[in-house]
Amino acid sequence: MVTRRFVGIAVLVAMAGGALFVSHAIAQEPSKPGELSRTLEAANLSPESKVLVRAKGVEAVRAGVAEGDVAGLIQRGVGRGIQPAELVSLLDVVVRAKRQDLPVGPVLDKVKEGVAKRVPPARIVEVASRLSGELATSRDLVHRAEREGIRAEAAGERQRATEAVASAIGRGVPPHEMTDLSRQVARSGERATMSRLELGAQVTGDLVSMGLSPHDASQTVGAALSRGLSRRDIEGLRERLGQELKSGGSAEDGAKRLREAIRSERPEDRGERGQDKRSDKPEKAEKVEKMEKPEKPSKVERPGR
Numbered sequence: 001m002v003t004r005r006f007v008g009i010a011v012l013v014a015m016a017g018g019a020l021f022v023s024h025a026i027a028q029e030p031s032k033p034g035e036l037s038r039t040l041e042a043a044n045l046s047p048e049s050k051v052l053v054r055a056k057g058v059e060a061v062r063a064g065v066a067e068g069d070v071a072g073l074i075q076r077g078v079g080r081g082i083q084p085a086e087l088v089s090l091l092d093v094v095v096r097a098k099r100q101d102l103p104v105g106p107v108l109d110k111v112k113e114g115v116a117k118r119v120p121p122a123r124i125v126e127v128a129s130r131l132s133g134e135l136a137t138s139r140d141l142v143h144r145a146e147r148e149g150i151r152a153e154a155a156g157e158r159q160r161a162t163e164a165v166a167s168a169i170g171r172g173v174p175p176h177e178m179t180d181l182s183r184q185v186a187r188s189g190e191r192a193t194m195s196r197l198e199l200g201a202q203v204t205g206d207l208v209s210m211g212l213s214p215h216d217a218s219q220t221v222g223a224a225l226s227r228g229l230s231r232r233d234i235e236g237l238r239e240r241l242g243q244e245l246k247s248g249g250s251a252e253d254g255a256k257r258l259r260e261a262i263r264s265e266r267p268e269d270r271g272e273r274g275q276d277k278r279s280d281k282p283e284k285a286e287k288v289e290k291m292e293k294p295e296k297p298s299k300v301e302r303p304g305r
Helices: 002-028 036-041 045-065 067-079 084-100 102-115 119-146 158-171 174-187 192-210 214-226 232-237 237-246 252-264
Strands: none
Touching: 036 045, 036 232, 045 067, 045 084, 045 158, 067 084, 067 102, 084 102, 084 119, 084 174, 102 119, 102 158, 119 158, 158 174, 158 192, 158 232, 174 192, 174 214, 192 214, 192 232, 192 237, 214 232, 214 237, 214 252, 232 237
């Protein structure tokens, strides 16, 4: 009995000692610094500047901006010689977009683009802030479109539509024109989807870039959407307008002819969404088996011949 008790105590002591050893080893292992910390440690900044930039970087990460994106922006900014206070202002415009629940990717990309091109930081902040405003307007428009019946069928569709509408607004399409385009999509029944709104916004912005007025561009794309044209055909509006412009007429006249052609065309996709394009054609009736012709009666000779 005594021997068993001694063995049990010895085992417990050994386990406790092992646990203490493991705990000590874990405590001695240095914790790995995050990407933000590593970037700041390597940055050619004074200790005071590092504290300033770190505070804003941590704020950005806590707001929900990916740490890798924050660290990357700091690294680029320091590499381009941007002053710490200016770097903080660049991070701040990204943080504000995130806190407004806006898609932060386009804002971050715009800031990175400005840094890469050595645009003055104050100008970068101005442009990125304007983009944030366009995204906020677009987000509200997309929310309203959703209430009017436009639905998101897959993850990310709502955000992509928001970014596409904001891009169109940034290219000169007024919000009220985008609202009208959205209503054209909402009235298209089974085709009232965020992906169609995204497509319409993209092509409208492209037509404006080709020289069309925002009104003519949105009306032309709206005509295609309301007629139920396929994605390929709506994307093809750019090429068709280009052909009209090559003929020597004005952009407005070309758009007018294009709208008339769209309204006179029969849409490729009728019927239920997802059906084969040929499904709106009536099926050919089965061939009716031809009846055999009755044999001709033999000629009766006339009397007197």
